[in-house]
Amino acid sequence: MRWLLLSFMLFAAQLASALTIIPVSAWGGEPVAITGAPQTIAKLTVHHQGETWVDGDDVPAYLRRLQTWSRETKHWADIPYHYVIAPDGRVYAARPEGLAGDTNTEYDPTGHLLVMLLGNFEEVEPTSKALASLVELLAVKAYETGLDERAIASHKDWSKQTVCPGKNLYRYLANGRLYGAVAARIFALKEQSPSASATRPSPAP
Numbered sequence: 001m002r003w004l005l006l007s008f009m010l011f012a013a014q015l016a017s018a019l020t021i022i023p024v025s026a027w028g029g030e031p032v033a034i035t036g037a038p039q040t041i042a043k044l045t046v047h048h049q050g051e052t053w054v055d056g057d058d059v060p061a062y063l064r065r066l067q068t069w070s071r072e073t074k075h076w077a078d079i080p081y082h083y084v085i086a087p088d089g090r091v092y093a094a095r096p097e098g099l100a101g102d103t104n105t106e107y108d109p110t111g112h113l114l115v116m117l118l119g120n121f122e123e124v125e126p127t128s129k130a131l132a133s134l135v136e137l138l139a140v141k142a143y144e145t146g147l148d149e150r151a152i153a154s155h156k157d158w159s160k161q162t163v164c165p166g167k168n169l170y171r172y173l174a175n176g177r178l179y180g181a182v183a184a185r186i187f188a189l190k191e192q193s194p195s196a197s198a199t200r201p202s203p204a205p
Contacts (some may be wrong), residue, residue: 021083022092027060029067029094032078036100039111041145046154046164047081047116048174052123059086063094065160076102080109081116083137089129091137091194105159112158114139121166135178139185149183149199 002081004034024031063071063084080102095101101109115137142148154173155164172178
């Protein structure tokens with residue numbers, strides 16, 4: 001377990017805030033328009049797919065199927081999550097951030113940014129690359145919305161009807177390591193911002 005934690009921390013450091021998000025158009029999805037006022041993000045909520053993910057499966061094809069099922073079977077506006085992270089660490093945009101997510105459980109996801117990792121983490125461990133991208137995505141979105149690591153929780157923290165995101169992913173929330181990694185990245189993002197550079201005192205001559 002320690003080697004996995006070290007791997008994802010090292011990979012997160014290598015990302016160095018150069019987060020690339022694959023847009024909906026790149027995976028062949030259909031965009032959805034936001035009607036009314038967009039939601040204000042106040043919480044960052046972690047999910048898992050809850051299904052077995054086979055290495056080599058086609059992520060764009062899966063997302064297209066999920067979008068069709070969400071709209072035609074569930075009659076939701078779109079995929080219920082805002083972002084989806086693949087085992088190889090790639091991050092895919094799904095539902096627009098301004099559109100509140102959907103859920104099969106009893107909690108109200110309004111105000112939540114929903115992030116889902118592909119896989120069933122009751123059965124398998126998340127990959128180091130997926131964990132690293134989770135850290136970076138949560139840090140970037142927290143920084144952009146003026147939040148911090150305390151805004152992070154999991155699906156089962158809001159609902160009594162689920163074990164999502166699975167025990168093997170939830171472990172990183174329960175032991176505080178995810179919070180610590182995200183906090184460190186938020187601090188780094190703030191240090192890299194132009195406003196931080198402008199207010200930093202110049203070295204003495």
